[in-house]
Amino acid sequence: MATPPAPGGFLVDFDLTDDEMAFDEEVRGFVDDFIRPNLAQWHNERAIPREYWQELGKRGWLLVHKDGDDWVERPMMELAIMYDRISELSPGAGIAVFANNQLGVYAPYTWGSEHIRDRWIEPASRGDKVISFCNTEPSAGSDVKAIQTQAKLDGDEWVITGRKMYITNAVEADALVVSAVTDPLADDPRQGQTLFIIDPDTPGMKVRGLKKIVWEPASLAFIQLDNVRVPEEQVIGDLHGGFDHTMGTFTNGRIGVAAMTMGTATGALRLAHQRAKRRKIYGTTLWEIRTKRHEFGDMAIIAEAGRLLYRKAAWLRDNGRDFKMAASMAKLYATEKAKELTMWAAYLHGGSGVLEENRIHRYPLDAWASAMGEGAPEVQRLLIARFFDEWIEQF
Ligand SMILES: Cc1cc2nc3c(=O)[nH]c(=O)nc-3n(C[C@H](O)[C@H](O)[C@H](O)COP(=O)(O)OP(=O)(O)OC[C@H]3O[C@@H](n4cnc5c(N)ncnc54)[C@H](O)[C@@H]3O)c2cc1C
Structure with a gap:
């Protein structure tokens, strides 16, 4: 029986909806049937296999999926329930899907062009591409406006040089979202950064795994960019709007x-x-x-x-x-x-x-x-x- 509202007050419904409860059940099943039996092996190998992403993709849990020609973004409540449930058993498996969805996929999906959605987001939604978000640098973490990675326009290509540090999933990532300074003379450095999406096999990119003691078995990496050339179509969203x-x-x-x-x-x-x-x-x-x-x-x-x-x-x-x-x-x-x-x-x-x-x-x-x-x-x-x-x- 529903609780009557307090006198003069209003009723706040703290229950999840039927759909959210059904989703929660589905996630619990996935954790028990897929993650739990495989977790020890992932820890031994210190790696999360591609099947993890593909299983998530099959279920439409990688932030977005396509329904015909339309993109559908999964509600935040469901995504949050999923991160909660997965992290209860394995915070490492939880951070892996969180960092892919909410960082790596979110930015190019939200601000990227149709070309970016077709080339990177569609395979990412199936679990065929993992995307890392690379903002932190050895000398800039909390202070995002202090990043040093530089991108200079040369003809119709951007040439990017810099270093990125502590990047989740980057060892196995198939694409990297990289923040860089594109207008070093901007009065406010917050108006002078741009985001790019880059394939890790682009000449000049080096990804090196870091040994760590948290969030196993997810990977963490250092990335070096030496004169990495990317076409203008790989700019995500607004030029100088990256911050x-x-x-x-x-x-x-x-x-x-x-x-x-x-x-x-x-x-x-x-x-x-x-x-x-x-x-x-x-x-x-x-x-x-x-x-x-x-x-x-x-x-x-x-x-x-x-x-x-x-x-x-x-x-x-x-x-x-x-x-x-x-x-x-x-x-x-x-x-x-x-x-x-x-x-x-x-x-x-x-x-x-x-x-x-x-x-x-x-x-x-x-x-x-x-x-x-x-x-x-x-x-x-x-x-x-x-x-x-x-x-x-x-x-
Ligand atoms: C396991 C792991 C995974 C990560 N994954 C990613 C990733 O996928 N992509 C990515 O870009 N980055 C990633 N990071 C980097 C993370 O975002 C940074 O570590 C974080 O932003 C802090 O930056 P920093 O390490 O340079 O520390 P600093 O910014 O140097 O902070 C040092 C200390 O200063 C404190 N501090 C910060 N701001 C203030 C303030 N205003 N006032 C007072 N004290 C303050 C902090 O609490 C901290 O204790 C990851 C980090 C870890 C450890």
Whole structure:
């Protein structure tokens, strides 16, 4: 029976729709039937195979798909549910699909020409091309306007030289979205950047894998561009408008990072719950100890609040409403609280938590990694404060 609205208030429906619930079931099935049985092998090989992308593509889960001549973008709520569910079992598999969809595919799909959509996005939507987004450089991360990679026009080709660092999926990527300075004399460096889409086998491109300790088995790479020549048709969106496109990509991406991070937190919480019920201590179980119960209560609130925040941001976006503040809140809360929750969950495992075979040890590292991309915590706080004057008036 539906709950009646509070007197003088209005009814807020917190349920997922029937379609979203059916989608969630489908994702759970995919995680159990496809990712779970293969995950150990992916970790051993430290690589995610092409079948992963193709299975996602078959289901239409790679951000967009074509229906006849029309492009269909999957609603943010469904994408967020998917990042959440996949990351619960494997934050590495979660970041791989998140980074491909919300960074690599999002920018060329949203601002790219028909040519770009036909040549790169259509195969990407089937899982036949993986696309990485390459903004960070050895000397510029949070400060996006400080990138050094240069692109100079020579005839009708751009010649690009620079270095990109910490690029997810780039080892196996079939296309790279690269930000570069195209107007070094612009008064405001934010008006002087452009995005390009580049095939990694273009002469002058070198991609080198980096060994890392987070988000296994997804790959991470360093990229060198030495006089890489690309035709003008490989410019994504507005010439000198690249900074805004990058920021638009990151703003939208925050909802997905928040969802992925709440999945990471839930994965750790589930393992802690199972461990607490099993672990005998002082003639009882960890679960029966009152202070431990208090801690589980606190962690349940984090898991619930984080999920509500990202779902609100996704709902705002799917309904054409301004979601910027909500996305920053969701991302900041999820990443800050997931660090606390996952570390607590690992600690609850006692000594067994440090064994390599125990996957609990991955979760705190993966939660830590989530905080960095799409704007560091300090940046999120500043963004939230930017909306504060208007936001406070609604109460
Ligand atoms: C595993 C992983 C995957 C990644 N994948 C990608 C990818 O696919 N594509 C891509 O382009 N990049 C990627 N990155 C890079 C990521 O986006 C950057 O690491 C991030 O932007 C931070 O930049 P930085 O590492 O240069 O750190 P810095 O920007 O140097 O930050 C250093 C410290 O300063 C703090 N800080 C930042 N801004 C402020 C501020 N305004 N006030 C106070 N303190 C501040 C930060 O919180 C941090 O603690 C990835 C990084 C990692 C670790």
